[in-house]
Amino acid sequence: MLYIPFSSYIPKKSLGQNFLQDTKIINKIIHFIKPNHDHLLVEIGPGLAALTHLICNYVDYLVVIEIDKKLSDFLKKYSFSCKVLIYERNVLFFDFKKLFFQENQLLRVFGNIPYNISVQLIFHLIKFRHFIFDINFMVQKEVADRLMALPGNKCYGRLSIIAQCYYNIYFGFDISPNSFFPKPKVYSSFIKMIPKLNPLLPFNKMNILQYITSFAFKKRRKMIRNSLKGIFDENTLFLLNINPDLRAEDLSVQEYCKLSDFYFSKLHNLNPKFYKFIDNS
Structure with a gap:
């Protein structure tokens, strides 16, 4: 010692x-x-x-x-x-x-x-x-x-x-x-x-990733069609090529990033000033 x-x-x-x-x-x-x-x-x-x-x-x-x-x-x-x-x-x-x-x-x-x-x-x-x-x-x-x-x-x-x-x-x-x-x-x-020199998700979208994963893992044994239903409907999950029958612990990091990208774009389309807000958060 x-x-x-x-x-x-x-x-x-x-x-x-x-x-x-x-x-x-x-x-x-x-x-x-x-x-x-x-x-x-x-x-x-x-x-x-x-x-x-x-x-x-x-x-x-x-x-x-x-x-x-x-x-x-x-x-x-x-x-x-x-x-x-x-x-x-x-x-x-x-x-x-x-x-x-x-x-x-x-x-x-x-x-x-x-x-x-x-x-x-x-x-x-x-x-x-x-x-x-x-x-x-x-x-x-x-x-x-x-x-x-x-x-x-x-x-x-x-x-x-x-x-x-x-x-x-x-x-x-x-x-x-x-x-x-x-x-x-x-x-x-x-x-x-x-x-990572090229992270899987830009830093200005990390808050979105935290938001989505908090919903997904709140009841990690539920299928994501249920745990994420307040954020994504089944059609959106199919559109993103994500199986709605999977549980939170089965989705890859890349799939969570894909969900975050989609949700970020959706919010921006609803409010073009969203980019400015999220960049300063």
Whole structure:
């Protein structure tokens, strides 16, 4: 286990703090990320710097984002082997676009993400996908399973569909609770997400996709002729070459995107100002 000289700090449950302390896992993470001195790495939630101080051996410059003032103060006093720029911010409101233009370089985002914000953060990063090269996150294993699930799988749902519209997602490895302090009650997984250059659905239609999937999966065992009847009639489903007898978990990501495209066009035809509204949402 890795010793970090800050034994007086008590992890905060409100921030979902479970600090990684297993050097074998840390080295496995570094090998998976493959950092290089030419890369601009951005770490979210460095905590007690267990990963931070070792990854500094591979880069010249590192950006970290930490919401906890006490930890931020600790990091500012820590002696790293590379230049470290520390932002004391809530990452859910952090402007990654601004950072990209400041550094004039694509960002490689990584971190041990608090489970209570992991899904929000993944969605938040979608709007910055043009400025991000890749995302390497440790998340709750259940979340990783949902992110990567395919149609027909019990884990397949709204998160799978929305994430797979905008990211190519790759599994790295699972991590035992024993690798953390304090020990979480669940296993974790390390994953890589690479923003798609040509996403399956433009970002300005993501709200429509969220709306449709919320209806579809509210009663996921119902046939979509019933679960989506308030949005699409059977003739429309046939027109889009989608079987109305399928259940929500049987439709592919591409089919949900097709439904979203159609509904978006329908709303625009009803109200030509709709494009302006949705683009600013």
